[in-house]
Amino acid sequence: MSDNTRPLNEDDVRHVAKLARLQLKDEEIIRFTEQLRSVLDHAADVASLDLEGIAPTAHPLELSNVLRADEVTASSDRDEVLRAAPSVADHRFRVPRIVGEAP
């Protein structure tokens, strides 16, 4: 088995949680590490196969880009879409401060 499939550890879980914008408590890190490791252990049957020359499949249908005619059609109602948002200002989605900017 290559180094690429070494057992998952708690630092890996901390790292992917950060990438996925999730905050985990210490006890969750321990539990998730154990659970994810058991899934990846099972996946060793796939990770260890020699599949040289086999093309990957990303999608079951052989579709190329599908385009419709460039005609104006009705869009969603802006106010209705904005009503579903947690915070709105001036017909736009409102978000908290973005890095370095004043609120």
Added chain:
Amino acid sequence: MNAGEVSAVALANESLQQIDSQEGEIHAFVEIQREQVLRKAQAIDDGVAQGKNMGVLAGVPLALKDNLCQHGEVTSCASNILSGWRPPYDATVVSRIETAGVLIVGKTNMDEFAMGSSTENSAFGPTKNPHDTTKVPGGSSGGSAAAVAASMTPLSLGSDTGGSIRQPAAFCGVVGVKPTYGLVSRYGLVAFASSLDQVGPFAGSVADAAALLEVIAGHDPKDSTSLNAPAPALSSHLDDGVKGMRVGLCNELLEGCAPDMVAAIKRAAEVLSNAGAEIIEISIPELKLGLSAYYLIAPAEASSNLARYDGVRYGVRVDAEDVTAMNTATRTAGFGDEVKRRIMLGTYALSAGYYDAYYGQAQRVRTLIINAFTKAYSSVDLLLGATTPTTAFAIGDKVGDPMSMYQSDICTIPTNLAGHPALSVPFGVGDDKMPIGAQLLGPALSEQQLFQAASVLEHGANS
């Protein structure tokens, strides 16, 4: 219905009364649309009284899985992060069933974002199996299966990414169909794993499932992965039988299954044989790799699809000092454990250094599985096997051990990886008197043959 012999209002009331008497025990629904359904039923009765044709399924009550968007009605995916969200549009399947005169009575419970095999991962609490309320109904479309099994509605819709229609159908003793990928529009189905997700019907009978699939199938310009194919003719071929059909009894869909399950599926093979099918024992070893490949591919796609829940455009927000902290606080509070596990698993499988070893390998295994199916379908028309390794398990049994929960999808997953159709039809009961589902699988767009064979099994189940 259109002849005016039975009223839509009466059918709606019958459904609501059954929900009132059963729902406290079963918890199939997350939202019941009492006033809306009675209003719609009255409109249908008025139309019929004026001599109008109100649709092929006019006045038939239906339960809708909570990951299908319905304009203005709460659509939560059984997740706190979408709690109270009302979509600004209808899913294409919702528009189609409404045009056909269906009465949507409510939204059904599910595993959060369709991730699970028992409906225990719902933010709103588990659904119970109507045959034994100590058992799970299966998942992720457990509420939709239970609603039909408990006679609350004759029809329901679910979604199947790795077995989420067929497995609960088997556990609850109803018919469940996963159509060919692209046959039914995914527009308005909240995405889990886009290359695997497909909407499909639950029903109490093969004929009812066929009628519903005919309504929802067919090309949709709003879904770029929609097949440019017409809806298949199913109802008119239900009695065509299986004479001359070659059916592969698939070793990999039986080994590892409980003895009572294996015995039932062998009886199902006999029923097909007695009806004129040729039964051929077949082995497709590549199917064994399906589980691992699926639990890399589906989480990888999910980690990308669920990045959209960032507290900005819809759903709940947990405020924090800046955007990144707000995103993190929102997702941490909004997602349940199973969703977090899959997002992290997918993020890991896609991350630098592991992409080739996990996601890349899983995609190549997907090719192997498709090629293996293609080879099998050069010698048989359909495959037969179990839908699930065992009958319904007890609530609480597997929820603490994700890998053992995932194993319950082992017979249903390969179909999704290939994009093929498959269905589960009730076929007797196990030693515990719980329902058993026989699974029929076929190549792309073989729905007509699948329904013919399912119809034979349905009639032969008690023989």
